[in-house]
Structure formats: C-alpha cells, structure tokens
Amino acid sequence: MILRDAVRVLVANWDGSYTVPSRTLYPHQWSWDSAFIAIGNARWSPRRARSELLTLFGAQWRDGRVPHIVFNPAVPEGAYFPGPEFWQVSAPSGVRTSGIVQPPVHALAAWRVHLAEPDPAFLRRIYPRLVAQQEFLRAARRSPEGLISIVHPWESGMDNSPAWDVPLAVVEPEPSAFVRRDTTHVSVEERPTDRDYARYTSLARAYRDTGYRRSDAFRVEDPLFNTAYGVAEVALGRIARVIGLDPEPHAREAAAVTSAMAEHLYDDGLFHARDVLTGCLVRSNSAAGLTPLMLPGLPRELVNELIGTGLDRFGVKDGIVPSFAPAAPEFDPVRYWRGPAWINLTWLIWRGLRRRRPDLAAPLAEGMVRAVTAAGFREYFDPFTLEGHGCHDFSWSAALILDVAA
Ligand code: 9WN
Numbered sequence: 001m002i003l004r005d006a007v008r009v010l011v012a013n014w015d016g017s018y019t020v021p022s023r024t025l026y027p028h029q030w031s032w033d034s035a036f037i038a039i040g041n042a043r044w045s046p047r048r049a050r051s052e053l054l055t056l057f058g059a060q061w062r063d064g065r066v067p068h069i070v071f072n073p074a075v076p077e078g079a080y081f082p083g084p085e086f087w088q089v090s091a092p093s094g095v096r097t098s099g100i101v102q103p104p105v106h107a108l109a110a111w112r113v114h115l116a117e118p119d120p121a122f123l124r125r126i127y128p129r130l131v132a133q134q135e136f137l138r139a140a141r142r143s144p145e146g147l148i149s150i151v152h153p154w155e156s157g158m159d160n161s162p163a164w165d166v167p168l169a170v171v172e173p174e175p176s177a178f179v180r181r182d183t184t185h186v187s188v189e190e191r192p193t194d195r196d197y198a199r200y201t202s203l204a205r206a207y208r209d210t211g212y213r214r215s216d217a218f219r220v221e222d223p224l225f226n227t228a229y230g231v232a233e234v235a236l237g238r239i240a241r242v243i244g245l246d247p248e249p250h251a252r253e254a255a256a257v258t259s260a261m262a263e264h265l266y267d268d269g270l271f272h273a274r275d276v277l278t279g280c281l282v283r284s285n286s287a288a289g290l291t292p293l294m295l296p297g298l299p300r301e302l303v304n305e306l307i308g309t310g311l312d313r314f315g316v317k318d319g320i321v322p323s324f325a326p327a328a329p330e331f332d333p334v335r336y337w338r339g340p341a342w343i344n345l346t347w348l349i350w351r352g353l354r355r356r357r358p359d360l361a362a363p364l365a366e367g368m369v370r371a372v373t374a375a376g377f378r379e380y381f382d383p384f385t386l387e388g389h390g391c392h393d394f395s396w397s398a399a400l401i402l403d404v405a406a
Contacts, residue, residue, distance in 0.1 A: 002373060003405055007044055009377050009398035010037065014048065015072065018055040022379070022391040024185045027079050029056060029070040032102040032157050032228075033396050035109035036344050040399020043406045046117035053110055054122075057129040059091040064136030065212075066106070067097035068154060081181045082201060088208065099212035100152050100204065103228035104133055107235035112403075114242070123239050130239070134232060134253075140213075143221065146260035148229050149276050151215035152203050156222045156288070158323065158337040158345075159200070160192040162330035163284040164220070167275045171217050173198030174205065186379075190334050190389045216277075223261065223271035224288035224348070230257040230295050258297045266302060269309040285325035287314055287345055293352025303356060310349070310360075315383075317360055319367025320346045322383040333382045334389050340380035343368055343397040350404065365404040372401055 013019045019041075020026060021033040034056045041049040059070040071084045073096065084096035091097050107130045114123055141148045150156055153164045173195055182191050192200070207215050230253075237250035265271045265281070270289040273282045290310050292298055298306075310316035313325040320341035324331050332338040346368055353361040371381045371388075377397040379390025 002369060003402060006040070006372075006377065006398035006402045009393045010041060010048075010395060010402075012393060013395045017051045018070075019048075019052060019395050020072075021395045022393065025080075025182060025379075025391040027075045028072050029059075030102070031056060031066055031068045031070075032105050032344075035105040036347070036396035037399045038106075038109040039112050040396070040402040042113040042116035043402045046113055046119070049109075049113040049116070050119065050122050053106060053113065053126060056106070057126060057133075058093055059095050059097050060129055060132065061097075061136075062092055063140070064132035064134075065099075065101055065140075066104070066133050066136075067091065068100050068102040069098040071096040071098075078179075079181065081178060082204065086178075086201075086204070086208075089212065099208055100155050101137075101150075102155060102157050103225045104137065104232045105228045106130060106133065107232035107239065108228075111235040111238055114239070120243055124243050127236070127239050127243060127245075130232065130236060134229065134236070137229060143276060145221075145264050146256055147221040147264060147274070148226055148257075149219045149221050150225055151207055151219055152200070153218070154200065154204070156225060158224070158286070158288060160196050160335070161284075161286050161288065161337040162324055162328070163222075163273050163282055163286040163288065165330070166282050167218055167220050167273075167277070168196075168199050171199045171203055174202035186390055190380075191336055219276040220282065221265065221274045221276060222288060223265050223273060224291045226257055226261050226265070227291045227294055227348075230254045230261070233257070234296060254295070255297050258292075258295045261292060261295075262299060262302060269305045270313075271306075285313060285328040285330075287321050287323050287325075287349070290314065290316075290321070291345075291348045291352065293356065294348060295352075307353075307357060307360070316349070316353075317363045319363060320371050320381060320383060320386075321349055321364070321367075323380075326383070333384065336380065336390070339383070340389055341371065341383040342380050343371070343400050347400040347404065368401060368404055372397060377401075 018029045019037045038049040038052040087098045233250045233254035237247035240247040324339045350364040374386040375388030378388030379394040
C-alpha cells in the first residue's frame with residue numbers, strides 16, 4: 001500500500017523527463033532531490049531514474065558545476081522565488097538555471113541505478129559528467145586542507161540549519177525588495193524567517209554579481225557536503241571499474257577527503273562545519289555531523305564515537321533522526337532544518353549504519369516507514385509526534401521509502 005502510494009506521488013510529480021520535488025512549493029528540477037528521486041525510481045522504473053539524472057546533467061555548466069535548480073520555462077515567472085529572473089543565467093544547453101550547487105550525491109545515485117538494472121552504456125554517458133562535477137568542486141571550492149566549501153546555505157541543502165547562524169550573522173541582510181512564494185504554500189512557522197531570506201538573497205546576489213565566481217561573505221566546509229563528495233569518489237571508483245577505467249584515483253581522493261575531514265571537522269563525538277573565513281570550527285548539534293558514517297574509510301574509533309553521539313544526542317534507535325539535537329537550545333520541532341526529521345537525512349545516516357550496525361539501521365528504516373504511514377509523504381516531520389510539516393506529496397520522501405522498503 002505504502003509502496004503503491006509512493007509510486008503514485010512520483011508519477012504525479014513527473015514532468016516528462018524529470019521529477020519536481022513538489023507541484024506547489026518547488027515546481028522546477030532540483031539537483032540533490034533528483035539524485036534521491038533517481039534512487040527511488042530505480043526500484044520500479046530504472047528508465048525514469050536514468051532520465052532524471054541525464055536531464056539534470058543536461059544543464060551542467062561548462063565549468064562542470066551542476067546548478068541547484070534547473071528552471072522549467074513552462075512554469076509562470078514568480079511561481080517560485082528566487083526564479084530565473086533573479087539568477088539571470090543559463091546553461092550551455094540554453095535552459096535557465098541557478099548558479100549555486102547542492103551536495104553531490106549523484107554519483108551514488110548513478111551507481112545505485114546501475115545496480116537496479118545494469119546499463120554500462122548509461123554509466124559511460126554519465127561518468128565524464130560526474131567527474132566534471134567533482135572537478136568543478138576541486139577547482140573552485142577546495143581549501144589547502146583538502147576540504148570543499150559551500151558559499152551559500154542553500155548549497156548545504158539544509159538551508160536554515162542552526163549550524164549557519166554564526167557564519168550568517170556577518171552577512172548584511174538585504175532590504176526586502178522581494179516577495180516570497182514559499183509562505184503562500186506552507187505556514188510561516190515551518191519555513192525560514194524573513195530575516196534569513198534577506199540574507200539568502202543578499203548572498204546569492206553578491207555571488208551572482210561576480211559571475212558566480214567569488215564569495216567573500218560566507219564560505220564554510222560542511223560535513224554533509226564533504227561526505228557526499230567523498231562518497232561520490234567511492235561510487236566513481238566502482239563505475240570506473242565497470243566501464244574499464246582506472247578506479248585508483250577515485251579511491252585515493254575518497255581516502256584524502258576522509259582524512260582531511262577527520263583532522264579538521266571532527267570534535268567531541270560529532271563532525272562540524274568549519275568557517276573558512278575565520279578558520280574556526282562552528283560547533284553545533286546538526287545531524288549533518290553524523291553523515292560521515294557513510295564514508296567507508298572512516299577510522300573505527302570515530303565510527304564508534306559517532307554512533308554513541310547518534311544514540312545519546314539524536315535518539316537514533318527510536319526512528320527518524322531529528323535534523324538538530326533535541327536537547328540543544330536552538331532545537332525547534334517544526335521549523336524546517338532546525339529540528340524536524342527529514343527522510344533524506346535519515347536515509348543518509350541509515351546508509352552509513354546499514355553494514356556497520358544493522359541492529360541500528362533497522363529501526364531507522366522502520367521509523368521512516370512509520371512517519372510516512374502516520375502523516376503521508378510530507379516534506380518533514382516532528383521527530384516526536386510524527387506530525388507532518390512542509391509540503392504534501394514531497395518526492396524524495398516517496399522515493400527513499402521505495403528504496404528502504406524494497
Ligand atoms: C532552496 C527542494 C529544495 C531542497 C532543499 C530544501 C529546499 C529550497 C527552498 O527545497 O530548499 O533550494 O526554497 O527552500 O532546503 O534541501 O533541495 O526540495
């Protein structure tokens with residue numbers, strides 16, 4: 001029943017060659033959403049899953065970046081803010097896009113799509129694009145310590161996480177000369193504040209005005225983003241082997257970023273972001289700090305400490321994972337990335353535990369199914385009551401349930 005309903009959501013959100021995250025709130029193609037959606041679609045329609053990824057990479061820029069939004073020209077201007085008129089840029093294919101990126105979970109998605117239905121021709125087509133995506137990050141975003149930075153909270157995918165409160169505090173909010181659309185679909189207490197939005201647009205405009213090259217106001221190394229980057233290298237190694245290329249450079253890169261993360265982003269049982277502009281670790285209680293469990297080369301003692309933190313601070317064996325530790329003062333069970341549980345974040349931690357601690361992975365999978373059974377395919381959930389929040393019929397909530405329940 002739940003699986004049939006999940007497919008129904010994905011079918012309703014399909015736009016011919018890709019899937020919108022939500023018909024109401026997010027009516028275009030989003031980068032990391034498409035990776036999660038492809039992982040779910042692989043379970044019932046590998047053809048759609050391949051199309052999802054190839055459509056997204058069809059909007060890749062010449063420098064290798066994969067924009068976080070690919071705009072559908074058929075959607076009226078103003079349906080989503082900030083739309084193409086704000087970003088003012090197009091991909092070489094001519095389609096209008098944003099100019100920032102999101103966590104590179106796509107190589108993992110491509111690999112999982114291949115596992116669902118082996119297709120070396122698909123791998124041969126997507127591999128150079130996935131490599132170019134990583135090369136962009138190395139060329140434009142890598143610090144001397146070997147870590148990748150993001151230049152906007154939207155790039156983390158966890159937009160208003162309390163982890164960004166300190167680095168964002170120095171960003172001058174722009175006088176609100178814009179009209180938000182999100183709060184016409186979802187109640188204001190469940191979304192970022194107007195003040196957050198004034199900072200988001202100020203940062204995005206400043207980056208845009210450098211031709212999407214430089215950001216001097218916000219630059220952080222996020223553990224989830226770096227995990228995705230490292231996991232992408234692991235997946236690229238596997239893909240390379242299938243298509244007859246050398247997997248070694250990918251294995252080396254995965255090992256290098258894993259040890260840079262362990263050296264620079266780990267403290268007191270959790271991974272944290274580092275503010276590149278001040279050189280300081282931003283100690284916070286974001287569940288993003290548990291996602292490095294996905295890195296196969298993470299040293300065993302860090303794995304054990306992270307699991308201890310997951311159990312003590314995030315109640316990992318009780319079901320879906322709150323995006324921020326409930327005992328922390330910033331925790332808010334309904335406001336977006338400041339506490340609610342999300343299916344994708346829980347899924348990433350589940351993947352990190354599946355082999356290492358199947359006894360802890362199982363309750364996470366059950367928790368995800370319990371949440372959508374109780375509340376439907378909502379965007380996020382109160383981690384304690386499982387009340388649903390954000391939009392309805394949210395694509396990755398449906399897609400990843402298909403993956404865990406298959
Ligand atoms: C800005 C589409 C996206 C997700 C992000 C989530 C939210 C956008 C917004 O929706 O961000 O990119 O308008 O709030 O935070 O993770 O990819 O689902």
